[in-house]
Amino acid sequence: MSLISHYKDSRCAISFELFPPKTAQGLESLADNVRRLCEFKPSYFTCTYGAGGSTRGTTLSVLAKVREITNLPVASHLTCVGSTVEELESYLNEATAQGTDYIVALRGDPPKGTEEFVAVEGGLRYANELVELIHSKFSNLGIAVAGYPEVHQESPDAKTDLENLKRKVDAGADIIITQLFYDNIDYFRFRDRCVAAGINVPIVPGILPVTNFKQAQRIATMCKARIPYDLEKAMDATEDADEQFRIGVEHARMQTVNLVENDVPGIHYYVLNKSDAATALLDGLQLVS
Template sequence: MTLADLYQSDGCTISFELFPPKTDEGIDLLCQNVERLLRFQPQYFTCTYGAGGSSQRATLEVLKRVKEITQLPVASHLTCVGSTVDQLCDYLQKATEMGVDYIVALRGDPPKGTDQFEQTSGGLQYANELVELIGKKFPDLGVAVAGYPEVHQEAPDAKTDMDNLKRKVDAGADIVITQLFYDNADFYRFRDDCQKAGIDIPIVPGVLPVTNFKQAQRIAGMCKAAIPANLEAAMTAVESAEDQFHVGVEHARQQTIDLMANGVPGIHYYVLNKSDAAAELLDGLSIQGPVS
């Protein structure tokens, strides 16, 4: 089953994103949470890596463990940052040998302390070039690319951002996974714009259940994702960490219910290696993904 095929059913395909822990204890805890998340019948897991490729090897080890535990497809993030074409191909070869099924192909963020991406000598400058490279050298790997409902922070306007996304799709992407957002109206507007631009592959919303207001503010600042007034009011109206957790999770649950009612092909959850928030927001919801 290809990556695109996972989104061809009438149900809502669920996937979860992880990141590589820094300690053996963290990896053990991650694996425990992955096992808990299996009850929601995810179709695959993805794993990021650190800035500039600092934890690429750890990413592959995490994905190997996850695949052993779940017997599900797994996807590795891959960016253009700090890598030559040969190094990218070397990573893709290792990923393939370790059983990685899909790649989340990204240009990558500028190095810490800078606000401008710099192309590595002998490397790639744009994500669409990475998608093309994967399609040419590793055609059996499914490819997801990123979309930005509230416009990429480096894009001068929404049209330029959409043109960039169209280039990635035309280069051979199978699906688009969006950056997190807190207001579903932003996603629906983005989805409509994708349709107008001739993008006809699955557009998968990315949802992060925020569990405290400081976290929401920090992530919103990093991703340029606006916090709706009702969410801010609800989270600041309570004081305890437990109450803020439930407010944030309930907001993500209502996002999920509304997204499903509006026909999204799937939802990608940024779970931050934990399972409590995802378990609470998904508990009791009727989600039926494709039959493998």
């Protein structure tokens, strides 16, 4: 099933993002959570990998396990960081051989301790180059790219950021999955700007349920995601872990309802290898746009 075909009907397509666990116990726990998440009939799962490609092999193992459990399509993240074109092609060949269906193509963050991304000799500098490589040599793989409703933190302005996104789409991307955001107005403005710029692929909002205030603050700092005043005030008003979880899940649930009411093609949930928050916010919802 092609990646873009998940977004062709009236159902709001759901997908979940995982990351490679570090232990055998973590993998077992992940498998249990994947089974729980399947209750919501996701279209596919994605899996990230560690900085600089440090867990690429584990990523493919996780995706193989997910496919075994669910019989659903799976997507591997892939970045340009620390890799030559030859190494990227080698990974793509291995991913294809192991049954990976889609690639989330990213430039990747600069290595820790550095401020500027520098391509290795024989490597790629931009995500659109990676998309072009996949599209031209691995046309069987669906391609997702990242979009930034609040503008990528390295971009000088929104216009430049949007131009970079259009280059990725023009190079062959099938869909855009957005960076997490906590105020839907940021997504809607971004979507409108994409349409005005001639970007006509599905723009899938990315949602991360906040389950504690410290987590919210840390993520906001790391991803430059603005936390709405009401959410910040409510979570800061209590130190009770269960209450903070309830507040964060309810906020993500309201985001979900509002997004579906405004005809999003799907929603991508960053679940941090857990299922409690996603299960709580999705329970009982009819995700039909």
